[in-house]
Amino acid sequence: MLPDTTEVLIIGAGPTGMALSIVLHQAGVDHVLIDRLAQGLQTSRAGVIHAQTLETLEPLGVTQRLSELALKLQNFAIRDRNRALLKLDFGKLPSRHPYLMMLPQNLTEQVFAERIAALGGVIHRTVEAKAVVQDADGARVTVVENGREKLISARYVVGADGMQSLVRRSTGIEFDGAAYDASFVLADVRLDWPVGPTEVSLFFAPAGLVVVAPLPDGSYRVVATMDDAPEKPEIADIQALLDSRGPTKKRTRVLDLSWNSRFRVHHRLIRSYRKDRLFLMGDAAHVHSPAGGQGMNTGIIDAVVLGQLFGDVMNGVRPEAELDLYETLRRPAAQEVLELAGTMTDMALTRSSVKRFVRNLVLSVLNLNPFLKLRIALKLSGLSRAPLARLPAPSREPIAQTKPAAEPGLKLVA
Incomplete structure (x- = not known):
């Protein structure tokens, strides 16, 4: 049963909202997690978890289970049809997780939901937020x-409710940016794939980009741009994409299609991560191209940083004013991610033959420099942004606690 009051109300039970819930459970903070959907995601959506995210998730008790379900890859390549322009080795990352963890989003959500249940928590489903208001005393x-309206009072409200966020609209904060001209196709397919199951491949071609990434069950995730994508791409559509953009020495064959989707991509960043008692994270705060697989990862780290701050404030470790550290740390991280994803997408979508020649030449030169290749891998893995996921020490001595914490002051991993 939904309570009338809570310390933190989280709207949206995707990976971001669930990660915040886990941190708050471990910090002993009373909270409520709601979602309008009757069940968790049943489709794969985001498919990669990067090294920085895995290190950040370690204190939450989910990394081992994610690892058991996932496929771990070390190789990432940018290709122009048969030619490898840039090959990165994630096995050289300075991390306890030197790989790309390939795991469909529905399984990631399943692991997070199981952890919430193990901590005694509940996800309140088929509960839709309709209005958010706040004053000096809190938010309502x-x-x-079940067709009945209810009012929940909270000390803080967190919007993890996606790009169309009700919480963000309630703040009135601008969501700066625009949409890409092209639409994107997503599909999980069975392939006869000449590159093989050990590499994530990003192909450049005059017709647009296509990414092919192996998944744990032996299938492949295909992500591609299309000027006018069909609402439900079929096998023939995916075959045409790979024929026109993938390798040519040996033809790829699409054997089966298990899931598909079409979506438009925006590149947007909110001007502020909070409005008094209302906070935003994940797609409610930043959206961008799927190039580089950064979206879910950035949102999860948003959640862990915000959750630690809430825990420290409510357990007397930090003054309330230090909640502003959330934006101080996470907005620059999102800016970097938008620039990274945008650069990769712009490089892939250029139609100019001169620009394509220069792009390929630059990438080929980079491929000769191990130091620069490692720097690129650090950016893609998120490890170069590790300081933006690490809280500084509290600005003053701890104040009196109002209640004991289960696991006070969770420590983030750099």
């Missing part, structure tokens, strides 16, 4: 459950 959210 009108929700609908």
